[in-house]
Amino acid sequence: MQDARANQKDAYQLILEAIDSHIYKPGDRLVESELAERFGVSRTPIREALQRLETQSLLTRDGRSLIVASLDHSQLSELYVVRGELEGLAARLAARHATPEEIKVLRDMMEADKALIDDPVALSRANKRFHKQIHLASHNRFLVQQLDLVHRSMALLATTSIAAEGRGDQTLEEHEAIVAAIEVGDGEAAYNALRDHISQAYVTRLKLDAQAVEAAE
Known part of the structure; x- marks a missing residue:
């Protein structure tokens, strides 16, 4: 359980830092499998990290896809x-x-x-x-x-x-x-x-x- 929590935290931080450094920009689509491969993390913590980022309004839905949100x-x-x-x-x-x-x-x-x-x-x-x-x-x-x-x-x-x-x-x-x-x-x-x-x-x-x-x- 502890390892799972650590992986979730790592996945969240990795994606957040990628957005902050503009590797992923507003409008970019985030795909679980691609993120898991990029960061060397399993898909479960990636999925949980994406859900957390969506809850914080840093990601938004475009149909069934999650994209980096933008500010009007x-x-x-x-x-x-x-x-x-x-x-x-x-x-x-x-x-x-x-x-x-x-x-x-x-x-x-x-x-x-x-x-x-x-x-x-x-x-x-x-x-x-x-x-x-x-x-x-x-x-x-x-x-x-x-x-x-x-x-x-x-x-x-x-x-x-x-x-x-x-x-x-x-x-x-x-x-x-x-x-x-x-x-x-x-x-x-x-x-x-x-x-x-x-x-x-x-x-x-x-x-x-x-x-x-x-x-x-």
Whole structure:
């Protein structure tokens, strides 16, 4: 029984990571047999993982097939509203509770990220790690759980807003403002800085989506 639970967890994580890294993109069909072969896992845990992902709305039905879900304009707006509030709260709590060691980790992350400015994919991964570190620095397990759910849904976005021209530099500047506020224990400034950061990312994404629609016409 323990091995079965471990396999189920592995299958779930493997598929989730594949969606998050855009190996499987919105609209892609997921087939049990193909996933089992790709990941070297039996079909039973794959089936259970797919059911779990469908329950979490990361997969949806297209007839009898399961496909990676996509977010419409309204869902995207709702997601960013919730993300902005929860991320802002995490920053506010981090300003109160972050240890000197946790702040140093954030500083080290920002320094390392400067070398990734010309690699949007790597910078996007680093950005996720940076945000996760702030979540953990909030020292609120229930908030971290909710933010994990939000970031799972972010995996349904086919591209990263950091890929937009100039967004990488802007992202690092916004990260600096967030950490500076956390460092001095200013919860309100940290909340506002992170909210503004999410708002700018949303504006960039809306522009990218508009450009994609225009290019398709």
